[in-house]
Amino acid sequence: MIRLEQVSKRYPDGTVAVDDLTLTAPTGKITVLVGPSGCGKTTSLRMINRMIEPTSGRILIDDQDTASRDANALRSGIGYVIQHAGLFPHRTIEHNVATVPLLLGWHKRKARERAREMLAVVGLDESMARRYPSQLSGGQQQRVGVARALAADPPVMLMDEPFSAVDPVVREQLQDEFLRLQAELGKTIVFVTHDIDEAIRLGDQVAVLRVGGKLAQVAEPAYLLAHPADDFVADFVGKDRGYRALGFVDGQVRVHDEPTVRLGASADEARAVTRDPWLLVVDEARMPQGWVEPERLTAPIEAATLALGGTLARQGGPLRNALDSALSSPSRRGVVVDDDGRLVGTVRAAEVLQQIEAADRPEQRDDDGAAALLEQTGELPVVTGPPPAASEPRRDP
Amino acid sequence: MIASVIDWLTDPAHWSGTDGIPSRIVEHLWASLLVVAIAAAIAIPLGVWVGHTGRGKWLVSAANALRAIPSLGLLFAVALWLGPRISNADIAFLLPAVIVLVILAIPPLLSGAYAGVEAVDPAARDAARGMGMSPMRVLREVELPCALPLILSGLRSATLQVVATWTIAAVLGVGGLGRYLLDGLASADYPQTAAGALLVAALAVLVDLVLAGVERGAVSPGLTDPTRAGKKPRREPVATTDPAGAPIGASASTQGREAS
Numbered sequence: 099m100i101r102l103e104q105v106s107k108r109y110p111d112g113t114v115a116v117d118d119l120t121l122t123a124p125t126g127k128i129t130v131l132v133g134p135s136g137c138g139k140t141t142s143l144r145m146i147n148r149m150i151e152p153t154s155g156r157i158l159i160d161d162q163d164t165a166s167r168d169a170n171a172l173r174s175g176i177g178y179v180i181q182h183a184g185l186f187p188h189r190t191i192e193h194n195v196a197t198v199p200l201l202l203g204w205h206k207r208k209a210r211e212r213a214r215e216m217l218a219v220v221g222l223d224e225s226m227a228r229r230y231p232s233q234l235s236g237g238q239q240q241r242v243g244v245a246r247a248l249a250a251d252p253p254v255m256l257m258d259e260p261f262s263a264v265d266p267v268v269r270e271q272l273q274d275e276f277l278r279l280q281a282e283l284g285k286t287i288v289f290v291t292h293d294i295d296e297a298i299r300l301g302d303q304v305a306v307l308r309v310g311g312k313l314a315q316v317a318e319p320a321y322l323l324a325h326p327a328d329d330f331v332a333d334f335v336g337k338d339r340g341y342r343a344l345g346f347v348d349g350q351v352r353v354h355d356e357p358t359v360r361l362g363a364s365a366d367e368a369r370a371v372t373r374d375p376w377l378l379v380v381d382e383a384r385m386p387q388g389w390v391e392p393e394r395l396t397a398p399i400e401a402a403t404l405a406l407g408g409t410l411a412r413q414g415g416p417l418r419n420a421l422d423s424a425l426s427s428p429s430r431r432g433v434v435v436d437d438d439g440r441l442v443g444t445v446r447a448a449e450v451l452q453q454i455e456a457a458d459r460p461e462q463r464d465d466d467g468a469a470a471l472l473e474q475t476g477e478l479p480v481v482t483g484p485p486p487a488a489s490e491p492r493r494d495p
Numbered sequence: 496m497i498a499s500v501i502d503w504l505t506d507p508a509h510w511s512g513t514d515g516i517p518s519r520i521v522e523h524l525w526a527s528l529l530v531v532a533i534a535a536a537i538a539i540p541l542g543v544w545v546g547h548t549g550r551g552k553w554l555v556s557a558a559n560a561l562r563a564i565p566s567l568g569l570l571f572a573v574a575l576w577l578g579p580r581i582s583n584a585d586i587a588f589l590l591p592a593v594i595v596l597v598i599l600a601i602p603p604l605l606s607g608a609y610a611g612v613e614a615v616d617p618a619a620r621d622a623a624r625g626m627g628m629s630p631m632r633v634l635r636e637v638e639l640p641c642a643l644p645l646i647l648s649g650l651r652s653a654t655l656q657v658v659a660t661w662t663i664a665a666v667l668g669v670g671g672l673g674r675y676l677l678d679g680l681a682s683a684d685y686p687q688t689a690a691g692a693l694l695v696a697a698l699a700v701l702v703d704l705v706l707a708g709v710e711r712g713a714v715s716p717g718l719t720d721p722t723r724a725g726k727k728p729r730r731e732p733v734a735t736t737d738p739a740g741a742p743i744g745a746s747a748s749t750q751g752r753e754a755s
Binding site for chain 1: 624626628643714715
């Protein structure tokens with residue numbers, strides 16, 4: 099557990115980077131600091147490993163005051179990942195990853211074995227080990243950065259906009275893997291980003307900071323979206339927050355049976371199945387492939403002629419995905435699959451909306467009370483209604 | 496003319512004795528090595544310190560201004576001022592020559608070391624510190640290895656200049672290949688002068704090749720990878736001209752001619 103107690107950072111020229119910040123990052127959870135530029139989020143992060151010394155206040159890691167420890171020893175016990183990865187260009191990937199173990203005096207061979215293990219953990223091929231950072235893509239470099247931070251198995255990780263310098267597709271992939279990794283490793287993570295979507299996607303708890311280094315609100319993502327504390331937070335979390343909040347609402351929507359046809363079926367076979375203008379095509383494993391219009395078919399169904407574009411919703415997953423699959427489907431029937439990606443049936447947008455109306459919003463609660471609770475127990479306050487961080491991983495199927 | 500130069504160079508009498516070509520080359524190399532070693536011992540730590548701390552950048556500009564001083568003029572000035580104060584006759588002439596050439600060698604070494612350390616990726620430096628490296632360790636394990644290409648490039652530039660310019664130190668009576676040029680001129684033995692100039696040029700090229708080999712061996716492949724070649728200035732970034740008006744790092748033969 100990391101606790102910041104009334105931490106401030108003032109510079110000699112009078113600038114206040116962080117103003118009286120009190121915050122707890124619970125053990126084994128991801129706490130995201132988010133805010134516009136100049137809100138002091140990076141400064142707050144860097145004060146935790148004493149890259150920046152606070153002007154006043156205390157920072158405790160597992161109840162030990164960081165100021166009482168040797169700064170270098172403190173830092174080598176904390177994983178540190180930064181925006182541009184900051185790999186050492188003159189060292190091989192393997193040597194980069196082994197940095198902290200070597201710093202801690204591990205034997206060379208052991209450190210190298212550990213580095214290879216870590217590369218596998220972050221999904222990099224062993225052939226990368228002997229390469230140099232300049233030979234890797236931005237996304238790969240960032241994976242190496244994460245591997246390097248994890249190499250000595252630190253209980254605490256600080257991550258400063260680690261995914262913001264890579265393109266959106268790679269970023270999403272890295273975020274997914276980061277969540278998968280965290281589900282296994284359960285590190286205590288403080289994560290800085292300026293991207294509210296990323297904050298909501300990754301955070302177990304999100305702290306919104308405003309310019310001047312003041313804490314605006316700390317809450318779980320679902321609660322933050324439903325109950326922004328003030329106009330600033332409301333503005334910052336964005337206009338489509340209502341829709342995004344559905345990503346945290348799980349619900350059972352009625353699933354209808356959907357007539358299907360196999361890939362390769364003839365036009366007549368397709369027309370025999372349904373009278374509906376749209377027909378769903380599946381493969382041998384009953385994985386949805388796309389939609390066809392039987393009336394327009396002139397040849398057997400091929401993968402290349404399918405109408406695509408519909409998203410898939412996972413059974414029992416968030417309502418946002420169910421609604422999105424219905425809205426994006428050419429037939430307006432959202433395709434629902436099971437955990438293995440096999441077809442379960444389809445949902446209708448209207449029924450998803452009914453479900454949404456029936457679902458509870460995260461209940462209104464006094465924010466100071468929540469902060470006080472955090473301060474006392476260091477635990478996330480319990481929110482009635484569907485728990486946002488419930489067993490379902492928050493990712494698109 | 497060419498034939499007489501070849502005759503001079505191939506004359507066995509010129510390849511032995513204390514004024515023979517091998518011993519002159521050894522003298523020349525020793526003197527150059529001494530000068531570069533002294534200059535490097537001063538300039539590299541200083542440049543690294545400036546690059547590391549970001550303080551004292553004026554030192555680099557000041558050193559570059561030194562390049563405007565004509566070396567021959569300085570050579571006489573220092574010899575006239577220092578010579579009478581030293582009783583040992585050998586040192587009385589050697590020391591001024593060494594001092595002047597050290598002054599000449601400092602600017603490229605200093606700018607190379609400074610530019611090299613300053614150009615280290617701030618993210619790499621930040622990461623090194625954030626992982627718990629002490630400042631000395633950051634310097635040793637990250638900044639110096641990353642700065643090595645530019646440090647060595649400064650070293651090559653300085654060495655080339657010293658090897659070429661030690662020739663003119665012969666006016667003070669010190670040894671080296673410059674002897675052939677001056678003695679040849681004094682006795683109107685032009686084949687000797689031309690042969691001396693050729694030898695200086697050849698020596699400079701050879702030394703540069705050796706240093707290029709050292710550079711290739713010492714610098715991490717991660718820093719010289721072709722995919723990065725365009726991103727990092729491989730040569731000394733400070734554009735200045737030397738007293739003769741030739742760009743710094745000009746070919747050895749240009750500088751050899753300056754001396755002849």
